[in-house]
Amino acid sequence: MIYFTELLINGALTGLMYSLVALGIVLIYKSSGVPNLAQGAMVMIAAYMVWLFSQVMGIPVIIALVLAVLGMFVLGLATERFLLRRMVGQPIIMVVMLTLGLESLLRGVGPGTLGAAPKNIDLHLSMMPIIAGGVFINREYLIGGIVAGLMVFGALLFFRTRIGTKLRAVSDDHVASWSVGISVERAVAISWGLAGVSAVAAGAMWGSIQGVDWTLTALLFPAVAVVILGGLDSVPGVFVGGLIVGILGSVIPGYVDPIVGGGTRDVVTSLVILLTIMFRPHGIFGREDIERI
Numbered sequence: 001m002i003y004f005t006e007l008l009i010n011g012a013l014t015g016l017m018y019s020l021v022a023l024g025i026v027l028i029y030k031s032s033g034v035p036n037l038a039q040g041a042m043v044m045i046a047a048y049m050v051w052l053f054s055q056v057m058g059i060p061v062i063i064a065l066v067l068a069v070l071g072m073f074v075l076g077l078a079t080e081r082f083l084l085r086r087m088v089g090q091p092i093i094m095v096v097m098l099t100l101g102l103e104s105l106l107r108g109v110g111p112g113t114l115g116a117a118p119k120n121i122d123l124h125l126s127m128m129p130i131i132a133g134g135v136f137i138n139r140e141y142l143i144g145g146i147v148a149g150l151m152v153f154g155a156l157l158f159f160r161t162r163i164g165t166k167l168r169a170v171s172d173d174h175v176a177s178w179s180v181g182i183s184v185e186r187a188v189a190i191s192w193g194l195a196g197v198s199a200v201a202a203g204a205m206w207g208s209i210q211g212v213d214w215t216l217t218a219l220l221f222p223a224v225a226v227v228i229l230g231g232l233d234s235v236p237g238v239f240v241g242g243l244i245v246g247i248l249g250s251v252i253p254g255y256v257d258p259i260v261g262g263g264t265r266d267v268v269t270s271l272v273i274l275l276t277i278m279f280r281p282h283g284i285f286g287r288e289d290i291e292r293i
Contacts, residue, residue: 005135007254008247013141015246016148019238020202021223022230023151024195030159030233031167031191034084034092037099040220041106042196046072047203047212048110051119061123065204072196080189103217111214118211121204144205148242151201155235158194167191171233222249225272231286240284245272 021043028036049071053064083102087095130137158164170177170187177184206216225245230237253264276283 002134003254004251006137007251009135010138010141011247011250012243013138013145013246014250015226015242015244016145016239017141017202017205017242018219018222018226018245019148019242020144020151020198020205021219022226022238022242023148023155023235024198024202025223025227026230026232026235026238027155027194027198028191029171029227030235031171031194032084032188033171034095034099034188035232036192036195037096037220038079038102038106039195039199039223040217041103041110042072042075042199043203043206043219044212044214044216045075045106045110045203046196046199047121047207047216048114048119050200050204050207051121051212052114054121055119065200068200068204069197072200073193074196076192076194076196077189080185080192084188084192085185103220107214107217116213118213119207120211121207123204123208125208140205140209144209147201147205149239151198152235152239159235163190221266222269225269225276227283228273229276229283231283233287234283234285237283237285245269248272 021039024039024042025036028034028039046068049068050061050064053059053067054061057064059067079102083098084095087098125140125143128139130139130142159168166177166182167187167190169180169182170184177187202219203212203216206219210216222245226238226241228241229244230239230241249265249268252268253262256264
């Protein structure tokens with residue numbers, strides 16, 4: 001029972017860590033209607049920024065995080081200005097392919113510029129696990145889960161503001177938004193900037209746990225499972241989807257891996273994606289749009 005409880009709790013916390021990555025995808029989709037496949041690479045670049053400011057330049061980690069937030073927000077604005085704006089009027093599949101190309105570009109630029117060897121981010125977090133009733137809880141995952149919860153709550157509040165309402169209007173209909181005086185370009189730029197801010201939180205936490213290198217881009221895979229399960233346009237879905245994906249990806253491999261020799265976590269994540277698309281394409285909380293052909 002203790003083993004199951006450990007798998008359950010640490011899996012849930014791991015899933016919330018995935019939701020930090022998934023939140024950036026949802027922010028862009030909810031604001032502009034574009035599925036962002038470059039979020040994994042943005043997390044990696046954000047982690048490199050935190051490492052560069054804190055470990056190389058010797059800047060206190062809190063200030064390093066603030067600088068990384070500013071840097072990633074600017075990167076998001078630049079992405080909209082020089083890449084996305086040129087795709088206005090193009091089929092959505094071409095925009096998705098653009099984000100995939102950006103993912104590949106950033107995946108090469110980061111390690112190619114700063115070195116491929118793993119880097120360490122020191123957030124001054126204790127490595128000692130929390131022991132409760134004989135159950136070992138990963139302290140870093142716990143802090144990451146708390147950060148994820150705060151980020152999701154902050155996103156919910158943001159979309160209730162005037163700016164957030166404009167961003168949701170842009171996602172619904174670009175032409176109608178233009179007609180009432182909403183700057184679609186500015187709204188899309190803000191959404192990419194906010195995704196960059198989310199990437200800093202994810203990059204700092206995951207970078208402190210597993211190091212900073214190109215493998216951080218692989219977080220895109222479980223993050224996609226989270227947003228598909230929770231709903232591409234649902235902020236609460238990020239939280240719930242993260243919990244479900246994390247728990248399934250921990251409990252099932254915990255019992256099956258010793259039998260088959262490992263590797264079942266990716267299988268579980270893939271099944272989550274496939275089954276959700278087959279039986280509930282809009283996810284748990286996503287909006288179901290019915291189009292007449």
